[in-house]
Amino acid sequence: MLQNIRNNIQGVAAKIIIGLMIVPFALYGIDFLFSGSSETPVAIVNGEKVSEFELNQALALQKRQLLSMMGNNIDPGLLDDAVLRKPALDSLVKQKVLLQAADKAGVAVPDAVLNSNIVQMPQFQEEGRFSPDRFRQVLSAQGFSTQLFRNLLRSDLLIDQLNSGISNSVFLTDFQRDTAIRLGDQKRSFHYLTLSTDHFAEQAKVEQEEIEQYYQDNQSKFKTTESVRLSYLELKESDFYKPVAEADIRAAYQQEIDSINRQAERHAAHILVEITDDRNRDQAMQRIAEARAKIDGGESFADVAKSFSDDFGSAEQGGDLGYSAGATFPEAFESALAALEPGQVSAPVETDAGLHLVKLLDVRKPEAPDFESRRAAIEKRLQQQAAKPRLIAEVEAMRDLVFNADGLEQPAEALKLTVQQTDWVTPLERSGLMAHSAVRKAAFDAELRKQKYNSEVIEISPEHFVVLHPHDYRAPELKSLDDVSEQIVAELRVRKGRELARAAAAETLASLNGGRSAEAIAKDSKGIRWDVAVRASRQDSSVAESVRREAFMLARPAPGADATLSIASNENGDYVVIQLTAVNDGEDSLVGDKRRRELLASAQRVQASQSFSAYFDSLIKSAAVKYN
Numbered sequence: 001m002l003q004n005i006r007n008n009i010q011g012v013a014a015k016i017i018i019g020l021m022i023v024p025f026a027l028y029g030i031d032f033l034f035s036g037s038s039e040t041p042v043a044i045v046n047g048e049k050v051s052e053f054e055l056n057q058a059l060a061l062q063k064r065q066l067l068s069m070m071g072n073n074i075d076p077g078l079l080d081d082a083v084l085r086k087p088a089l090d091s092l093v094k095q096k097v098l099l100q101a102a103d104k105a106g107v108a109v110p111d112a113v114l115n116s117n118i119v120q121m122p123q124f125q126e127e128g129r130f131s132p133d134r135f136r137q138v139l140s141a142q143g144f145s146t147q148l149f150r151n152l153l154r155s156d157l158l159i160d161q162l163n164s165g166i167s168n169s170v171f172l173t174d175f176q177r178d179t180a181i182r183l184g185d186q187k188r189s190f191h192y193l194t195l196s197t198d199h200f201a202e203q204a205k206v207e208q209e210e211i212e213q214y215y216q217d218n219q220s221k222f223k224t225t226e227s228v229r230l231s232y233l234e235l236k237e238s239d240f241y242k243p244v245a246e247a248d249i250r251a252a253y254q255q256e257i258d259s260i261n262r263q264a265e266r267h268a269a270h271i272l273v274e275i276t277d278d279r280n281r282d283q284a285m286q287r288i289a290e291a292r293a294k295i296d297g298g299e300s301f302a303d304v305a306k307s308f309s310d311d312f313g314s315a316e317q318g319g320d321l322g323y324s325a326g327a328t329f330p331e332a333f334e335s336a337l338a339a340l341e342p343g344q345v346s347a348p349v350e351t352d353a354g355l356h357l358v359k360l361l362d363v364r365k366p367e368a369p370d371f372e373s374r375r376a377a378i379e380k381r382l383q384q385q386a387a388k389p390r391l392i393a394e395v396e397a398m399r400d401l402v403f404n405a406d407g408l409e410q411p412a413e414a415l416k417l418t419v420q421q422t423d424w425v426t427p428l429e430r431s432g433l434m435a436h437s438a439v440r441k442a443a444f445d446a447e448l449r450k451q452k453y454n455s456e457v458i459e460i461s462p463e464h465f466v467v468l469h470p471h472d473y474r475a476p477e478l479k480s481l482d483d484v485s486e487q488i489v490a491e492l493r494v495r496k497g498r499e500l501a502r503a504a505a506a507e508t509l510a511s512l513n514g515g516r517s518a519e520a521i522a523k524d525s526k527g528i529r530w531d532v533a534v535r536a537s538r539q540d541s542s543v544a545e546s547v548r549r550e551a552f553m554l555a556r557p558a559p560g561a562d563a564t565l566s567i568a569s570n571e572n573g574d575y576v577v578i579q580l581t582a583v584n585d586g587e588d589s590l591v592g593d594k595r596r597r598e599l600l601a602s603a604q605r606v607q608a609s610q611s612f613s614a615y616f617d618s619l620i621k622s623a624a625v626k627y628n
Contacts, residue, residue: 185586
């Protein structure tokens with residue numbers, strides 16, 4: 001649905017709506033949006049409230065999305081509430097308007113349609129079939145409960161139906177059909193001359209005065225990068241590793257085996273009968289008893305689950321819920337499952353979801369690894385366990401020692417460490433210690449350098465800590481003119497090459513206007529390439545996209561005129577002079593059936609986009625919105 005709305009809403013409103021369309025649904029579900037609140041709303045849309053809580057949660061989710069996309073390199077200003085608040089609120093308002101319109105139009109999504117959509121979603125399938133385990137895992141990873149996800153999807157489908165209703169009502173007039181074919185299948189013939197900026201750059205002359213002037217005007221471009229040499233102390237967990245006794249390794253291995261034996265996984269199936277507003281507990285118990293009677297009467301558990309279970313996902317799989325290691329299901333459910341033998345069905349079990357009949361399908365235990373395959377890993381784990389307290393103690397001692405120390409020699413002596421030193425490094429360095437942003441920040445901290453302080457103890461990882469001391473510093477310095485002269489010449493040649501190519505393009509345009517042919521101009525000029533496109537379509541890949549786009553934007557030659565001319569630039573920065581000589585409109589009788597369908601479908605989508613955009617604009621303009 002969201003893709004359809006992307007296709008059918010244009011401009012800034014679309015970007016805002018699509019960016020935050022799902023925020024409140026993902027967080028609260030549709031019931032929350034239509035529920036009241038005692039707090040002062042941030043907006044009221046046609047009598048319905050948008051709460052401060054909704055807006056704050058929308059802002060929080062938007063920030064998480066920005067951090068997920070941009071990581072630690074994000075500009076902190078982008079996360080400012082003052083920047084995000086207004087577009088977030090506008091989006092919530094526009095979203096509520098759409099949902100209100102869907103409700104007014106009588107749009108509804110039955111449970112059967114909702115369930116069918118979920119079961120068919122590929123992200124919830126394994127080997128082409130809906131997997132209840134995967135369904136729960138995916139939702140859990142995204143922070144959704146089952147009910148919230150269903151609310152989100154239902155809302156998505158509601159707006160999708162509203163969009164479809166508008167879009168599907170669109171039709172093309174005969175004039176629009178003719179225009180779609182005439183313009184969509186139009187062919188154009190043109191000459192185009194490409195003037196290489198590289199060629200003109202090679203011909204450009206650069207005088208010494210220009211080099212010197214450019215050097216003076218752009219000195220910031222010709223400075224060395226600041227650099228520093230650092231002294232540092234380093235603590236690693238591995239420095240505290242000690243040999244582990246064989247008896248300890250074997251004892252730890254036996255603990256692993258005992259744990260594995262306790263990690264039996266039980267394959268569960270169930271029949272769920274929900275307690276709802278329309279079905280009280282006694283009625284639910286009566287229905288669960290009816291299901292049990294059918295099972296006891298010889299009907300298979302799977303068939304009864306398909307007929308009786310209110311869990312739509314597992315019901316289609318005969319009640320199959322997959323394996324649990326003892327923590328997947330509610331406690332009462334897990335207890336009942338653990339008490340069963342394979343093939344047995346439990347008495348009714350009550351959880352927050354309703355009443356269950358639980359069946360144990362199978363029990364499986366992990367295969368225990370042999371001692372030799374686990375020896376190295378166990379030994380390292382025991383070494384880490386023993387080393388961790390010593391590392392933490394040493395790190396705390398280091399923090400105390402370096403705080404007031406003049407340099408690192410005294411802390412190094414007290415901790416029996418060696419002061420190490422880097423070579424000259426720059427802020428651009430990304431290897432060794434400088435691969436870590438906290439180290440780079442401390443290394444080039446001006447205050448730290450000025451006061452000759454030690455840095456704080458920096459945690460590279462939970463197993464690796466360092467403390468730095470700036471040793472030597474080189475400030476950025478202006479490079480000599482001799483050192484950068486070649487760089488300046490190259491930059492000036494590129495600039496002059498573009499200027500010469502642009503002037504040559506203007507002269508070429510004038511020559512074409514004067515009656516010279518494109519072929520003759522190319523033959524008489526170096527650095528100019530002549531190409532011809534004969535009856536090229538809008539999709540002709542033999543012509544560069546930038547040139548083809550310009551050629552199809554040109555007005556057709558006026559009656560009695562030979563051509564229409566234009567200057568453009570291509571992807572390489574070269575100048576292109578285009579001479580449009582002929583325009584051949586598409587003709588319905590000459591267009592194949594497949595191509596005709598494509599053209600008309602494209603025109604239909606454009607018309608649908610415009611119609612929905614107009615409808616959406618009318619909803620927004622007529623909405624009674626009050627901001628508090």
